[in-house]
Amino acid sequence: MTVTFESLNAGDTIEGPGFAVSRDSIRLFCDASLDYNPLHLDDDYMKGSFGKTQFGGVIMHGMNNFGLISRMITDWAYPAGAIHRRLETRWLKPVRPGDTIRPSGIIKAKQVTAKSRWVVIDVVVRNQNEEGVATGEAMVEFPL
Amino acid sequence: MAEAQAFETDFWKDAQSRKGWDEIVPGEPRRTIPYTLTHEAIALYCRSVGETHPLYFDEAYAKTTRYGGLIAPPSIHIMLMFACTPADDWMRSPGTVNAGQSWSYNVPARPGDVIRLEARALDKFIKRERLFVVHDNVFFNQAGEVICSGRGWTIRPI
Numbered sequence: 001m002t003v004t005f006e007s008l009n010a011g012d013t014i015e016g017p018g019f020a021v022s023r024d025s026i027r028l029f030c031d032a033s034l035d036y037n038p039l040h041l042d043d044d045y046m047k048g049s050f051g052k053t054q055f056g057g058v059i060m061h062g063m064n065n066f067g068l069i070s071r072m073i074t075d076w077a078y079p080a081g082a083i084h085r086r087l088e089t090r091w092l093k094p095v096r097p098g099d100t101i102r103p104s105g106i107i108k109a110k111q112v113t114a115k116s117r118w119v120v121i122d123v124v125v126r127n128q129n130e131e132g133v134a135t136g137e138a139m140v141e142f143p144l
Numbered sequence: 145m146a147e148a149q150a151f152e153t154d155f156w157k158d159a160q161s162r163k164g165w166d167e168i169v170p171g172e173p174r175r176t177i178p179y180t181l182t183h184e185a186i187a188l189y190c191r192s193v194g195e196t197h198p199l200y201f202d203e204a205y206a207k208t209t210r211y212g213g214l215i216a217p218p219s220i221h222i223m224l225m226f227a228c229t230p231a232d233d234w235m236r237s238p239g240t241v242n243a244g245q246s247w248s249y250n251v252p253a254r255p256g257d258v259i260r261l262e263a264r265a266l267d268k269f270i271k272r273e274r275l276f277v278v279h280d281n282v283f284f285n286q287a288g289e290v291i292c293s294g295r296g297w298t299i300r301p302i
Contacts, residue, residue, distance in 0.1 A: 019194065025192070030153075031192070032189040033192070034151055034153075034226035035226055037238060037240055039238075053239075053241055053299060062245075063222045066219060066245065067193035068193055070218050070219035071219075074217065078197065078199065089245060091242065091244060
């Protein structure tokens, strides 16, 4: 069913893709994003504490789940002729090799401005234990 | 034209030349490098997050859409952030932890675009004994159009 601005209601849900995290997927994201921070690669470094933060092992890039959320939003918006305009995220828990994460969204509000129409979406990424690892808010524009 | 240069993947190599939290001046521009976005870079980024939409790969399809040709996914700024900054940029300090980000998207980035970044620290503060820096970033294409703008919060290594 094609999504239209008129047919959307607060509480409607959007399902994103599942994503299996592995050392290989993290390494691939290093190569794709050019972010080679040792947080994602170096087991020895991650045994230590830095910046008052201790993870105990390598973690996935936070921006990897930002990318997954964006993919969910665009895959939902493009068929409707809508445009992904904004995404804000905050990381709640580290994601590690062996985890499987999945973004989802709930429509929070619709608003019409002088020149366009907007949908605000609450976003969350959960791991295989249903724990939230990232939370955020997206805005999608449905041009007039 | 942007110059092609090998990307330094060893983030320890220039660690001593990067600014620490104490030296970062909010408002001071970061040095940046124009970058020509390639099909290959877009394809690699798409593979890393499972992007398969034909807008990013199928020229004939993309021409039939409002975009009139191939584009990169909005979140391509994730790779542009590092592609457009030199090896001594403080965002590459080992132990930099990303706490959150917000991005607004205007026109899409496209393969072949020569992309320019204007970036700076905007704020720094201490919270729960952690050293934070807020950074802001605006990416432009070769026509001077804003591609996207973003703000991020990082926890700096001590």
